[in-house]
Amino acid sequence: MNGSGFAGRTYVVTGGGSGIGRAIALALGAADARVVVAGRTPQKLEETVALIDQEAGHAGRALAVPTDVRDPAAVDALVTAATDRFGRLDGLVNNAAGNFVAPGIDISPNGWRAVVDIVLNGSYYCTRAVARQLREQGTGGSVLSVIATYAWHGHPGTVHSAAAKAGVLAMTRTLAVELAPLGIRLNCVAPGPTETAGAGAALWATDEARAEVLATVPAARFADPAEIADASLFLLGDRASYLTGECLTVDGGQWLGKQVYGRGATPAARGRG
Numbered sequence: 573m574n575g576s577g578f579a580g581r582t583y584v585v586t587g588g589g590s591g592i593g594r595a596i597a598l599a600l601g602a603a604d605a606r607v608v609v610a611g612r613t614p615q616k617l618e619e620t621v622a623l624i625d626q627e628a629g630h631a632g633r634a635l636a637v638p639t640d641v642r643d644p645a646a647v648d649a650l651v652t653a654a655t656d657r658f659g660r661l662d663g664l665v666n667n668a669a670g671n672f673v674a675p676g677i678d679i680s681p682n683g684w685r686a687v688v689d690i691v692l693n694g695s696y697y698c699t700r701a702v703a704r705q706l707r708e709q710g711t712g713g714s715v716l717s718v719i720a721t722y723a724w725h726g727h728p729g730t731v732h733s734a735a736a737k738a739g740v741l742a743m744t745r746t747l748a749v750e751l752a753p754l755g756i757r758l759n760c761v762a763p764g765p766t767e768t769a770g771a772g773a774a775l776w777a778t779d780e781a782r783a784e785v786l787a788t789v790p791a792a793r794f795a796d797p798a799e800i801a802d803a804s805l806f807l808l809g810d811r812a813s814y815l816t817g818e819c820l821t822v823d824g825g826q827w828l829g830k831q832v833y834g835r836g837a838t839p840a841a842r843g844r845g
């Protein structure tokens with residue numbers, strides 16, 4: 573990835589201790605960026621830092637800052653820790669999330685709050701704190717939020733997450749316009765079903781549920797987190813320099829494949845996925 577423009581730049585990745593967030597953090601590290609990973613579990617963050625150091629062949633390219641993104645003061649402290657360590661910031665990946673499947677009519681206020689606080693409020697607090705730092709630096713930068721296609725088509729069992737992700741998309745489009753004069757770009761990536769332990773536990777915990785999800789994907793497979801990371805680095809980096817307020821879907825055709833006719837023609841639907 574030499575010449576990609578990431579060398580020496582610094583990115584905060586929330587939820588960087590696992591799954592897609594870890595894959596994005598590793599890809600940034602491999603592109604010679606400096607990476608600050610944030611999440612609630614210190615051990616998972618330290619594992620990501622160790623993997624980045626291992627790939628780099630030396631320590632010091634990454635920093636773990638245990639942070640609950642629901643706490644705006646903790647998020648401000650995260651940005652301070654990142655700039656104290658690396659001198660400046662260049663971008664943010666809003667990746668942290670929580671999810672569970674339940675009928676909307678049965679979700680408790682606390683269950684609703686748990687998901688919306690992490691996904692929507694957390695993304696706003698992080699975006700606000702990083703954008704303020706970029707404004708102070710006068711450098712511009714890039715914010716990427718990881719959402720899901722049900723932000724626009726909805727999905728039974730996920731009303732809290734779908735509503736929160738839709739909010740993140742609206743935030744992205746709104747702030748893309750407000751912050752363009754400062755040279756700050758904001759975009760989203762919307763992965764389809766992606767092989768991570770977190771999503772597996774939250775969304776397809778049984779073989780039956782997993783097979784049902786797979787049958788909805790025309791590409792007849794789950795995504796590898798590295799494929800989401802590839803698209804994410806494109807959106808974060810200079811090759812997307814005129815791209816803002818957009819969402820790139822990386823879902824193996826899942827959400828377009830909802831037509832009545834033709835769905836049975838996919839390998840997964842024929843039981844070969």
Ligand SMILES: CCCCCCCCCCC/C=C/C(=O)SCCNC(=O)CCNC(=O)[C@H](O)C(C)(C)COP(=O)(O)OP(=O)(O)OC[C@H]1O[C@@H](n2cnc3c(N)ncnc32)[C@H](O)[C@@H]1OP(=O)(O)O
Binds near residue numbers: 673682727728774
């Ligand atoms: C049918 C779906 C298939 C869709 C396929 C489409 C394609 C893929 C698209 C996927 C898009 C998005 C994916 C993801 O987001 S994957 C990320 C998954 N990762 C995680 O969820 C990890 C983090 N998770 C958590 O931290 C927790 O799950 C939680 C979100 C609940 C937050 O944890 P916290 O410790 O803060 O909260 P509590 O455990 O105390 O719970 C708070 C309240 O929430 C209620 N709750 C929790 N789980 C459930 C459940 N399964 N059903 C109902 N209610 C639940 C809990 O009871 C608490 O409320 P009360 O105090 O009122 O009891």
Ligand SMILES: NC(=O)C1=CN([C@@H]2O[C@H](COP(=O)(O)OP(=O)(O)OC[C@H]3O[C@@H](n4cnc5c(N)ncnc54)[C@H](OP(=O)(O)O)[C@@H]3O)[C@@H](O)[C@H]2O)C=CC1
Binds near residue numbers: 590591642769
């Ligand atoms: N996997 C999939 O199929 C899809 C995933 N996505 C999205 O991709 C992103 C990553 O998901 P995935 O990698 O699958 O799942 P993970 O469960 O691995 O990732 C979620 C991350 O968020 C962190 N997190 C949760 N709550 C908080 C909090 N309050 N503060 C800080 N960090 C928090 C978790 O760490 P910790 O618990 O240590 O805090 C964890 O590292 C999410 O935004 C998800 O919605 C979208 C579409 C499909």
